[in-house]
Amino acid sequence: MLNFEFHNPTRIVFGKDRFRELNRLIPADATVLLCYGGGSVKRFGTLDKVRQALGERNVLEFGGIEANPRYATLMRAVEVVRREQIDFLLAVGGGSVMDGTKFIALAAEYAGNPEDILFGKAKPAQLASAVPLGTVVTLPATGSEMNSGGVISHGDGKFVFFSPHVFPRFSILDPTLTFTLPPTQVANGVVDAFIHTVEQYVTLPAEGRFQDRTAEGILRTLIEIGPVTVADPKDYDARANLMWCATNALNGLIGAGVPQDWTTHMIGHELTALFGIDHAKTLAIVQPAVWTVRREQKRAKLLQYAERVWDLGAGDEDSRVDTAIARTRAFFESLGVATRLSAYGVSREQIDTVVRNLEAHGMVALGEKREVTPEVSRRILEEAW
Amino acid sequence: MLNFEFHNPTRIVFGKDRFRELNRLIPADATVLLCYGGGSVKRFGTLDKVRQALGERNVLEFGGIEANPRYATLMRAVEVVRREQIDFLLAVGGGSVMDGTKFIALAAEYAGNPEDILFGKAKPAQLASAVPLGTVVTLPATGSEMNSGGVISHGDGKFVFFSPHVFPRFSILDPTLTFTLPPTQVANGVVDAFIHTVEQYVTLPAEGRFQDRTAEGILRTLIEIGPVTVADPKDYDARANLMWCATNALNGLIGAGVPQDWTTHMIGHELTALFGIDHAKTLAIVQPAVWTVRREQKRAKLLQYAERVWDLGAGDEDSRVDTAIARTRAFFESLGVATRLSAYGVSREQIDTVVRNLEAHGMVALGEKREVTPEVSRRILEEAW
Numbered sequence: 196m197l198n199f200e201f202h203n204p205t206r207i208v209f210g211k212d213r214f215r216e217l218n219r220l221i222p223a224d225a226t227v228l229l230c231y232g233g234g235s236v237k238r239f240g241t242l243d244k245v246r247q248a249l250g251e252r253n254v255l256e257f258g259g260i261e262a263n264p265r266y267a268t269l270m271r272a273v274e275v276v277r278r279e280q281i282d283f284l285l286a287v288g289g290g291s292v293m294d295g296t297k298f299i300a301l302a303a304e305y306a307g308n309p310e311d312i313l314f315g316k317a318k319p320a321q322l323a324s325a326v327p328l329g330t331v332v333t334l335p336a337t338g339s340e341m342n343s344g345g346v347i348s349h350g351d352g353k354f355v356f357f358s359p360h361v362f363p364r365f366s367i368l369d370p371t372l373t374f375t376l377p378p379t380q381v382a383n384g385v386v387d388a389f390i391h392t393v394e395q396y397v398t399l400p401a402e403g404r405f406q407d408r409t410a411e412g413i414l415r416t417l418i419e420i421g422p423v424t425v426a427d428p429k430d431y432d433a434r435a436n437l438m439w440c441a442t443n444a445l446n447g448l449i450g451a452g453v454p455q456d457w458t459t460h461m462i463g464h465e466l467t468a469l470f471g472i473d474h475a476k477t478l479a480i481v482q483p484a485v486w487t488v489r490r491e492q493k494r495a496k497l498l499q500y501a502e503r504v505w506d507l508g509a510g511d512e513d514s515r516v517d518t519a520i521a522r523t524r525a526f527f528e529s530l531g532v533a534t535r536l537s538a539y540g541v542s543r544e545q546i547d548t549v550v551r552n553l554e555a556h557g558m559v560a561l562g563e564k565r566e567v568t569p570e571v572s573r574r575i576l577e578e579a580w
Numbered sequence: 581m582l583n584f585e586f587h588n589p590t591r592i593v594f595g596k597d598r599f600r601e602l603n604r605l606i607p608a609d610a611t612v613l614l615c616y617g618g619g620s621v622k623r624f625g626t627l628d629k630v631r632q633a634l635g636e637r638n639v640l641e642f643g644g645i646e647a648n649p650r651y652a653t654l655m656r657a658v659e660v661v662r663r664e665q666i667d668f669l670l671a672v673g674g675g676s677v678m679d680g681t682k683f684i685a686l687a688a689e690y691a692g693n694p695e696d697i698l699f700g701k702a703k704p705a706q707l708a709s710a711v712p713l714g715t716v717v718t719l720p721a722t723g724s725e726m727n728s729g730g731v732i733s734h735g736d737g738k739f740v741f742f743s744p745h746v747f748p749r750f751s752i753l754d755p756t757l758t759f760t761l762p763p764t765q766v767a768n769g770v771v772d773a774f775i776h777t778v779e780q781y782v783t784l785p786a787e788g789r790f791q792d793r794t795a796e797g798i799l800r801t802l803i804e805i806g807p808v809t810v811a812d813p814k815d816y817d818a819r820a821n822l823m824w825c826a827t828n829a830l831n832g833l834i835g836a837g838v839p840q841d842w843t844t845h846m847i848g849h850e851l852t853a854l855f856g857i858d859h860a861k862t863l864a865i866v867q868p869a870v871w872t873v874r875r876e877q878k879r880a881k882l883l884q885y886a887e888r889v890w891d892l893g894a895g896d897e898d899s900r901v902d903t904a905i906a907r908t909r910a911f912f913e914s915l916g917v918a919t920r921l922s923a924y925g926v927s928r929e930q931i932d933t934v935v936r937n938l939e940a941h942g943m944v945a946l947g948e949k950r951e952v953t954p955e956v957s958r959r960i961l962e963e964a965w
Contacts, residue, residue, distance in 0.1 A: 196594075198596065198598065199592075200594070203588070203589075204588075205587075209586070404825075405801055405825050405828055408793075408794070408797025412797055413790060436788075439581070439790050440789075452594060452820075
């Protein structure tokens with residue numbers, strides 16, 4: 196097992212109607228900025244319920260945080276936070292709203308140019324604080340509700356940032372708030388959680404037995420409940436299991452002390468930025484291709500994945516790996532998520548542009564051993580096409 | 581899935597020689613009380629290394645915290661904390677030292693009679709703070725390094741307390757610090773972690789799929805590495821996996837949102853208090869008997885346990901349950917831990933005394949549905965004899 200540090204102070208409040216407890220979770224004298232996305236939290240009454248639970252507090256709203264939230268949008272919220280002396284941010288939404296709110300929290304207290312935070316130019320001493328924040332999760336997928344990172348769009352790229360100061364103080368996970376989601380978003384959530392898990396698991400053997408077993412448990416659970424929860428939005432237990440798996444897939448637990456490989460996310464980010472393909476759908480496109488191209492490097496863990504997740508313990512090794520990759524692809528497709536780049540209208544020629552952007556964004560040595568050069572990324576994209 | 585709240589702010593610093601990082605983890609101006617047990621941390625040099633890592637800080641020592649730490653012992657430390665204006669407690673040891681240090685932390689800031697904390701008479705408002713504490717773990721077993729509870733001996737009983745204020749600020753888990761443990765203590769650690777896990781898992785079905793899979797992962801890992809780590813104390817990876825499993829077995833993760841049944845612990849506490857049997861050994865005695873006596877109530881989860889932990893998916897149900905119980909018993913015995921009350925010199929007649937003490941301590945409705953009356957406990961003890 197590799198050395199690690201694990202610290203996750205987010206309080207999870209899980210269950211039906213738990214947003215009623217917002218009153219105890221946010222300081223009574225706080226001026227709150229409610230951050231949200233499009234109209235669905237308004238349309239389905241979630242925002243009203245949340246406002247009611249906040250009682251007599253001074254509450255302002257900032258709506259319009261888009262999917263793949265943009266720097267310029269968020270900077271308008273930063274102005275509001277500074278001008279109105281906001282002292283608590285409450286994100287109501289999915290990963291984009293939560294990530295965006297984390298960025299607002301950090302940027303509002305950053306003395307320099309907040310672009311620094313995205314471009315890795317901010318020094319730790321400059322990132323010594325953030326406006327405290329909490330979340331009410333309406334879309335189980337990204338795990339943002341219980342981690343310290345976010346992804347923000349700027350120009351033609353997507354940029355990742357981390358700070359221990361943006362761990363949510365609390366996150367309310369109420370499966371019933373997700374009942375109104377369209378099936379395609381739920382399918383995306385299943386895929387996102389699945390890929391987060393394999394990126395911390397299908398790497399190199401490292402004797403992280405608890406981590407591996409827990410990752411395998413998340414994957415098996417997603418395989419069991421994925422189709423159920425896409426088909427029947429009101430199956431509480433299926434949705435609850437999706438929600439809790441998505442959180443645990445990216446709260447640091449399964450990645451502590453083991454190698455990680457975020458190739459799929461980094462290539463996927465370019466596909467979203469260039470072609471507007473949903474984040475999770477880009478992952479479903481790229482992941483099977485990463486495994487196909489890098490099967491030798493990942494052989495031991497692919498065999499473990501085949502055996503423990505898909506019960507493929509017999510037969511020759513190569514066919515086990517092939518079948519595991521094919522089953523994974525079929526699982527995504529069964530949720531209605533296409534797994535080929537060509538299915539999203541991207542031409543083979545456009546792969547050049549993707550590779551160029553990876554290079555422009557410094558994504559030239561990806562993978563658990565930094566072996567994924569632009570040339571390897573090209574092979575992955577060609578395989579994924 | 582049941583509703584739950586999960587919050588665990590302890591920072592885990594895991595790996596070889598991590599105690600060197602104590603300097604960054606404890607405030608520079610703190611007056612520290614080092615709390616420890618018998619001579620082993622002195623004999624093997626751990627205490628010296630820790631003192632060195634603390635640098636120029638004002639450091640006092642409180643040694644002699646015994647196994648199953650006693651109220652009277654700990655109250656002597658409370659006096660030191662108050663007199664010397666200690667502002668950080670550092671526990672160096674196993675579960676007893678960590679539990680004892682948590683009690684010291686809470687009692688030192690408690691205005692009334694600290695016995696209230698053990699007897700459930702302290703009101704939450706009276707338990708609003710504790711002296712901050714950290715731990716350096718030398719014995720993987722109880723999970724105390726990452727939870728908010730402790731067990732203290734007082735008179736003829738063992739008493740459990742909880743407070744969110746006694747979560748360690750950090751815990752240093754260095755597998756190499758455990759290399760000098762005697763095999764019997766390592767075996768006890770494996771059993772303790774195993775039982776913690778099944779008490780949150782072999783209960784009633786509750787659609788906690790992530791929790792069940794994670795529990796099963798801990799159990800399978802303990803079965804894999806238990807004999808290895810007892811036989812070869814210097815196998816770093818085996819010891820690391822034991823250590824991280826023991827922590828995760830009782831940090832709230834696998835018990836969140838599912839029923840729990842602490843019957844085995846409650847009966848076990850009486851056996852330790854009356855007969856001085858090691859805590860873990862009492863658990864190995866009681867658990868198989870709990871399952872035998874309550875097999876109908878626990879049937880669904882026992883079958884799941886049989887299938888997913890012991891690969892017993894075929895044959896008639898009753899024989900699967902029988903075999904799973906027998907395998908569990910054989911696993912404990914293979915570690916050198918006897919699983920019969922009679923093996924520890926307790927007579928059948930003494931069961932009366934155990935049942936009387938359970939009643940005296942209010943342990944009259946144990947189990948996930950509070951169905952374990954003193955009469956059921958008697959049957960369990962007779963089965964365990």
